[in-house]
Amino acid sequence: MKKMLLAFAIIACLLSVSNAQERISGQDVYTENEYTVQKGDTLWYLEGLQRGDSTQWRRLVELNPFLKKPGRIYYKDGMTVALIKPGEKLRGLEEMGILPLALPLSELKEAGTADNWSYFWFLVALVLFMAVVALIFYRTLLRGKRRNPVTSGEPVVPGGISPSENERVRNHFDAIANRRFASSVPNAPRPVRIGPIESGFLSGNGVVRYRDGSEQQHQLNRQPAFRARFRLPNGTEETLFFLQGCANDVTFAETRYLGFQWETEQTVMPAPTPVPAQPERVVPLRAVTDGPVATKFTVDGVEIVAPFGTELRVTGASTSLIVPQSGGEVSIRKIGKVKKSPASRKTEVAAK
Structure with a gap:
């Protein structure tokens, strides 16, 4: 590839030198057999060409190389006309029997007989020049992509993270997932890791993100890295990567994935165990109704306040209270005569 680039450069230089020499030779001042063009002069009627002797015409062009330039040669009524400018020096006119005569420029039509060869080489030089520029640009871009992705920018974690530091690897993956996919709304769902964390080697045309937020495209070639799969809040899944040597995360273009390849070396942390969902518990409702909360009795000037449904029994000299289960x-205080309230279920309790 370097030899091809050098060859293109040499060809372009040679063509440039040739064109420069041609321009200089067209401006030479000849001291012998030359004619200085006057205002209104136009060169025409080449007798050698009329007789079918093309050597006369080519000799004139060889003696005056500037006539090869585009726009100098025209046809007029079957004759060849060369456009010349005041002050230019022409060689070989006298010995070829050619006289400079005046002819209006508006009557000329472009012929381009002697110009085509020069124009062809100009196009060749232009194409070669563009090819050299494109090749240089491509090699520069390729060289940039093949730089070391670990040292090409500021690392997120200087020195990187080792596969043996499984907790740091897990926490760093969680940080990447939350930065890229989590919502800023409080208590919103977060990305959840659903696969194992693996260490291995990453290859492909990826984009590496550095600590300062800048991104660079790199052609990764078995670069040590980690990978893990996450479920995002919108229900989709995404595989995340970051490099072991700098902890910078790597993404891939939408081509999905150009030259991508992953080689697993070991499992750093297994996939999380799913937490079983708790069954729903049905709590029966209990109706609450208002009603009496106490029963009052009065016995020989003593007031007794007992739970609702309590029954009072007086047998001889003894008094008994029967309260619900x-x-x-039960509270007792002195006041007047006995009054009895309605009773319900009975449990006998001694009272006096």
Whole structure:
């Protein structure tokens, strides 16, 4: 490739020198057998050409190389006309029997007989020059892509992360996923890792992101890296990568993926164990109704307040209270005669 580039450069230089010499030779001042063009002169009627002797015409062009330039040669009524400018020096006119005569420029039509050869080489030189420029640009771009991705920019973690530091690897993957895909809304769903974290070698045309936020395109060739798969909040899944030597994350173009290849070396951390969903628990509703909360009795000037549904029994000299099974507090204080309230279920409790 370098030899081809050098050959193109040499050819372009030789063509440039040839064109420069041609321009200089057209401006030479001849001291012998030359004619200085006057205003209104136009060279025409080449007798050698009329007789079919093309050597006369080519001799004139060889003696005056500037006539090869585009736009100098025309045809007029079957005769060849050469356009010349005041002050130019012409050689060989006298010995070829050619006289400079005046002819209006508006009557000329372009012929281009002697110009085509020079124009062809101009196009060849232009094409070669463009090819050299394109080749240089391509090689410069390729050289940039093949730089070391670890040292081409500021690392996220100087010195990188080792596969043995599995907790740091996991935390760094979580940070990358949250930076790229998490919502800024509080309590919004976050990306969740669903696959194992693996260490291995990454190859392909990737984009490396550096600590300062800059991105560079690199042609990775078995670059040590980590990978893990995440489920995003929108339900899609994405595989994330970052380089071991600098912890810079790597993304790939939409071509998905150009020259991409991953070689697994080892599993750094297994896939998370799914947490089983808790079954729904049905809690029955209990109706609550309002009603009496206490029963009051009065016995011989003593007031008794007992839970609702309590029954009072007086047998001879003894007095008994029968309260519901739910139980409750009984209070006694002195006041007047006995009054009885309605009763419900009965549990006998001694009271006096």
